[in-house]
Amino acid sequence: DGADLGLDxxxxxxxxxxxxxxxxxxxxxxxxxxxxxAYAKAALALRSLLEPIASGxxxxxxxxxxxxxxxxxxxxxxxxxxxxxxxxxxxxxxVALRELRSVHGIGAVRAAELVERGVRSLAQLREAxxxxxxxxxxxxxxxxxxxxxxxxRIPQAEMKEHxxxxxxxxxxxxxxxxxxxxxxYRRGRPDCGDIDVLISHPEYTTTKRAxxxxxxxxxxxxxxxxxxxxxxxxxxxxxTKFMGICRLPGAERLHRRLDIRCVPYxxxxxxxxxxxxxxxxxxxxxxxxxxxxxxxxxYGLENKLTGEKVLANSEEDIFRALGMPYLAPTER
Ligand code: DCP
Ligand code: MG
Ligand code: MN
Numbered sequence: 001d002g003a004d005l006g007l008d009x010x011x012x013x014x015x016x017x018x019x020x021x022x023x024x025x026x027x028x029x030x031x032x033x034x035x036x037x038a039y040a041k042a043a044l045a046l047r048s049l050l051e052p053i054a055s056g057x058x059x060x061x062x063x064x065x066x067x068x069x070x071x072x073x074x075x076x077x078x079x080x081x082x083x084x085x086x087x088x089x090x091x092x093x094x095v096a097l098r099e100l101r102s103v104h105g106i107g108a109v110r111a112a113e114l115v116e117r118g119v120r121s122l123a124q125l126r127e128a129x130x131x132x133x134x135x136x137x138x139x140x141x142x143x144x145x146x147x148x149x150x151x152x153r154i155p156q157a158e159m160k161e162h163x164x165x166x167x168x169x170x171x172x173x174x175x176x177x178x179x180x181x182x183x184x185y186r187r188g189r190p191d192c193g194d195i196d197v198l199i200s201h202p203e204y205t206t207t208k209r210a211x212x213x214x215x216x217x218x219x220x221x222x223x224x225x226x227x228x229x230x231x232x233x234x235x236x237x238x239x240t241k242f243m244g245i246c247r248l249p250g251a252e253r254l255h256r257r258l259d260i261r262c263v264p265y266x267x268x269x270x271x272x273x274x275x276x277x278x279x280x281x282x283x284x285x286x287x288x289x290x291x292x293x294x295x296x297x298x299y300g301l302e303n304k305l306t307g308e309k310v311l312a313n314s315e316e317d318i319f320r321a322l323g324m325p326y327l328a329p330t331e332r
Contacts (some may be wrong), residue, residue, distance in 0.1 A: 013053055016076050017046040019085060020069075026088045029097040031112055042069040047280060048287060053077075096120035104143030104150065104235055104243075104257070105136075122147060139235045146245060149254045153191035161248055162195050162256070165230060173224045177201055177217075178268065182275035183259075188330035194257035195246065198268070198275050206264045215239030218262035231258065267299050269312045274298035281332045288322045296322070 024039035045064035046053065053059050055077065056070035065073075076082055088094055099121055100111040114120075119128050125144060128134040136144060143150075154162075163181050170177055180186070183196030199221060204213045215238075222242050225231040232255060233245040239262075246258040263271035274282060275298070289296035293304050301310040301321060312318045319326045 011052075012077070013046045013049055016053065016073055017043040019076060019082050020046065020072075023082070023085050023088075026085065026094055028108060029094055029101065029111075030088075031108055038066070038069070044283065048284070092120075100125065102151065103140060103147050105140035106143070142233050142235060142245065146255045150194075150257050152254055153193060154195070154256055155191050156185070156189070158248070159185045159192055159195065162246070165248065166197065169225065169228060169230070174221065176203075177221065178265070180272055182272060183277065186276045186329045187278065187332055194259055196275055197258065197260045198271050199260060199262050200265045200268045200271075202265050204262075204264055205266050207266070212239060214262045214264065218242060218260065221262075222260065263298075266311075269315050269318060270296075270300050271298055273315050273318055276329055276332060278332055281327070285318075285322060285324065288324060292322065294322075 020039045020043035024036045024043065027033075027036035027039060041064040045062050046059075049062070053073060056072075056074035059065045059073045060067065060070040072082060072084070093115060096115050097108075097111045100106055100114055100119070101108065103122070103125070106114075114125065114134065117128075117134075119125050119134065122144070125134065129136055129141070129144070159181070163185070166179060166181070170179055178200045180198045181195065182198050183194065184192040185196070199217070201217055204210075204217055218239065218241075219237075222231055222237070222244070225246070229249065231244055231246050234242070235245065235257075236243040241262075242258075242260040244258050244260075245255050247253050247255050261271060261275060273285075286296045289301060294310070295302055295304050296318075301312070301318060302308060303310075310318075310321045312321070316326050
């Protein structure tokens with residue numbers, strides 16, 4: 001039996017779900033929203049199962065899985081892959097769309113429009129911009145400028161340097177600020193796509209509503225990082241979220257993507273749970289909350305009917321409120 005072979009009973013479902021997720025992403029690139037959503041739904045349904053799926057016919061009984069998906073499940077169970085996906089990934093339009101979408105700030109609609117106009121690669125996009133045939137806004141232009149750099153994963157050792165720099169910076173500039181590096185770094189991944197920083201301040205809460213306190217906090221913090229030479233550019237800057245670019249001091253350093261979120265002090269643990277991910281765990285926890293008549297979001301956990309809020313002084317509190325065993329960040 002599976003236990004003797006050391007097989008995780010969920011491995012099979014996990015594999016099918018991740019193939020479906022990739023299909024969903026490819027269909028989204030092709031702007032086939034209907035198919036994209038069907039695959040995403042089927043992936044979600046598979047992920048929430050407790051038992052390994054044995055056949056397409058069995059899967060058809062599950063909400064979110066129709067005849068087409070059931071057939072594909074059989075194909076994956078038999079062959080271990082989905083040829084359809086491999087073919088689509090080689091499709092030249094899909095390749096071009098994926099390349100253009102890798103520029104920060106270029107979305108599905110813009111990428112499709114560019115491909116229609118014959119712009120199919122970063123090189124062609126740069127040429128079209130230089131010839132004033134295509135206009136990019138400031139953030140897209142920065143995204144294009146740093147595109148190849150942003151594709152490079154950040155090794156954990158470098159992530160630790162960012163962490164250290166931010167802590168030293170805080171000590172000097174604003175020691176009462178709370179800061180946690182979340183995302184894949186907090187989950188202990190060997191490399192990360194970007195640096196996800198959560199900040200708050202004990203005096204910034206949802207009840208003490210000083211006008212735009214969060215925005216001031218975030219802008220003050222980012223400005224100080226700009227003065228220190230660490231933040232080198234903005235991609236999007238709101239009152240609760242900053243998306244931008246940073247670089248460690250010294251030669252031969254790559255520009256990196258930096259995300260900063262500022263949350264009220266009383267929502268800190270909800271923000272941390274959301275911003276740490278994984279996205280799949282967040283989906284699971286939100287579904288569990290719904291089953292219990294609650295709504296979980298990055299801002300809190302509340303009763304759907306009464307609006308009554310569940311307070312949390314730690315992430316453990318949130319897991320407990322949902323009746324789920326606590327998972328350390330590296331287990332998420
Ligand atoms: N997040 C989410 N749903 C999304 C996007 C993000 O729940 N659609 C949450 C979970 C992520 C966190 O935000 O872990 C940070 O987002 P990133 O895109 O930076 O993802 P990671 O840090 O997990 O991975 P990477 O190493 O690629 O940055
Ligand atoms: Mg990240
Ligand atoms: Mn991020």
